[in-house]
Amino acid sequence: MLQIARRRLSDNSLAETGEAAASDTISNYLRIVRRQFPTILAIVAACVTVGALYLFTAASRYTATASLVIDTRKVQLFQQPSLLGDVSVDSSTVETQVEILKSENISLAVIRDLHLIDDLEFVNPGGGVVGAVFGAVARLFADGGAASEFELTRKALAVFDRSRTIKRIGLTYVMEIGFTSTDPEKAARIANAIADAYVVDQLEAKYQATRRASVWLQDRIKELRTQASAAQRAVVDFKTANNIVDAGGRLMNEQQLAEVNSQLIMAHAATAEAKARLDRLNDIFKQDIPDANVADALKNETIVKLRAQYVDMASKESIWASKYGSDHLAAVNLRKQMAEIKKNINDELRRIQESYKSEYDIALTREESIKSSLANVVSESQLTNQAQIQLRELESNAQSYQAMYDNFLQRYMESVQQQSFPITEARLISLASRPLMRSSPKSIIVLGASLFAGLALAFGAAFAREFLDQVFRTTDQIESILQTNCLAILPKITIGEGSRRSWFASEEASKAASRKSDPQSDLLRYVLNHPISRFSEAIRTVKVAVDLNSVVRENKVIAITSTLPNEGKSTVSTNFAQLIAHSGARVILLDADLRNPSLSRAMAPAATVGLIDVVAGRKKLDEVLITDAGAGLAFLPAGATSKLIHTNDLLASDAMVELVASLRKIYDYVVLDLPPMAPVVDVRVTAPIVDSYVFVVEWGKTKMDVVRHNLANAPEVHDRLLGVVLNKADTALLARYESYHGKYYYQKYYARYGYTE
Secondary structure: HHHHHHHHHHHHHHHHHHHHHHHHHHHHHHHHHOHHHHHHHHHHHHHHHHHHHHHHHHHOOEEEEEEEEEEOOOHHHHHHHOOOOOOOOOOOOEEEEHHHOHHOOOOOHHHHHHHHHHHHHHHHHOOOHHHHHHHHHHOOOOOOOOHHHHHHHHHHHHHHHHHHEEEOOOOEEEEEEEEEOOOHHHHHHHHHHHHHHHHHHHHHHHHHHHHHHHHHHHHHHHHHHHHHHHHHHHOOOOHHHOOOOEEOOHHHHHHHHHHHHHHHHHHHHHHHHHHHHHHHHHHOOOOOOOOOOHHHHHOOOOHHHHHHHHHHHHHHHHHHHHHOOOOOHHHHHHHHHHHHHHHHHHHHHHHHHHHHHHHHHHHHHHHHHHHHHHHHHHHHHHHHHHHHHHHHHHHHHHHHHHHHHHHHHHHHHHHHHHHHOOOOOOOEEOOOOOOOOOOOOHHHHHHHHHHHHHHHHHHHHHHHHHHOOOEEEOOHHHHHHOOOOOEEEEEEEOOOOOOOOOOOOOOHHHHHHHHHOOHHHHHHHHHHHOOOOOHHHHHHHHHHHHHHHHHHHHEEEEEEEEEEOOOOOOHHHHHHHHHHOOOOEEEEEEEEOOOOHHHHHHOOOOOOOOOOHHHHHHOOOOOOOOOEEEOOEEEEOOOOOOOOOHHHHHHHOHHHHHHHHHHHHHEEEEEEEOOOOOOOOOOOHHOOOOOOOEEEEEEOOOEEEHHHHHHHHHHHHHOEEEEEEEEEEEEHHHHHHHHOOOOHHHHHHHHHHOOOO
């Protein structure tokens, strides 16, 4: 249970840490915005002002729109199909038409039709004040000669393309044509002209295509006519060469073959009939007397009569023989007459037999002749059939050429008609009218864009300034980067004109300094002249830090230094020493900046001896020491240092150590004004004699990396560092970094003392 509780506590702690980090991040961003608020406000105001100036100076522009549609239900005049074929209208086709509308051909057609090269808006566009300025600059660098028509056209085309907009409306077949101009009437006129030019271009394109097709068809028709004639001539020549003749839609040999075959069939039937008659007649010869059926079949009147006589006589003979006997003369005569009649019948039959035999021979001969003719016709037909294969090929070629000729001739006639009646798929569905409101510049959009751009630029500049501002401005920066305390933030003070005097100097020197009106003297006595001020209060904060540190270890010798010159270390050290001395403590201030004793020149310009002489043993301390009776501060100037080279050896000498040790016994506080650390190494050699260092950093000017580098290379100083004093802070600007250090945070409190800063 305990482990679970700890785990939950740990999870809660992590969650709280994450929330705190997020809150800190937001707070950091808000602080950045607060610090850079004037910059942000200035940039936003500048951008909005530029936007407003643009609105006031830019020329008003108007946009007129017309609409075209690609009609998929186009009307075909005379119900004739297009010579070039109908192209299906799809998305790609519409996009292609959009690009055609944007083409230079359409634009140049409108420019020519409306004479836009004579319009100043197209050949010399102003565009407001900015455009006028750019136009004037461009004219300065121009060659000065008159522009040619080609140059004017190209310039007008560039302006035309910028002002024209073509777009497809959604997934429809409708295209919207827009044109923007300073004149609303002109915008509508040009938009409609673009639509008309597009329709005319489509008609012209179809006309030209049809005309080119017609010319090509005409040439092709001539060629096909020649080819068809040659093919038909080849068929005729081949028939003549191969003796192929048409008769009633059939070949002559085919008709002959049919006729001969029919004749052969008839001849064969006639032969068979003649042979049958002959065979029948031969059977009759086997009878004594042909019966009546045979006689009737022969249809011979002689035989019929003779047979009738024979029958009659036979009847009589039978009667006579039965009546008078067979030997009766009458019977015998009758039998003789019957025999004679029989002989006559046989003679007649033989005649008929010879006739039938002759007919049979003739029929047989005719059949053989027809068979021979049929064989000849069949032989000729076989040869004709072989030639007919090639003939069919020739006829097929002739028919193909003739069909092609007829088809091309028909298409040519259609193309001639389509040249007279061209049709386009596009039609205008909405004319452009005069716009009532300007399309640009839009006040809301321009102001919104300028505001947005200003905010973006302002925040970008603010964060860039913040992250590029590698100087110390807050106590947090001191504590996080240098890992030490920020003892105080001293405001930047300005000394007005007034009575000034030189400290620790003779009366004549004091009067001379007063006549010169040097403000440096008042600056060094600021805590005395302005005891109730933020500057004095900040110096007291440093003193409190020194006193609190004295509880832990001895803290009598206080050295004040900086990274670079002119950061105000001498001002801080002097005011610090005077503040302590004014409170009643025994304080001595040493000008230990032997390379540049600016403090000695300001506080005791007439002094010719000082610290150098004491350490060198040429003078005693009492002989060079200067005391301010009013403040109770003892001051040891640097002395003559013009020819001194090895100042670091002097500060690290035993004599210097002994001097500081003796001062510890005499005074409560020993304040050393040391040189800056970056130019010289004198500060590092003073570590054995100094209890605590106070590091002065100029607010908003000294670079972080310079301070960090110098302290990192001087660990003996960093180990004894009491803290950092930010000097010359702009209190009005400081309020945006740390509100509790701002000017107005203390203003009400100090106002009761009649102090304003």
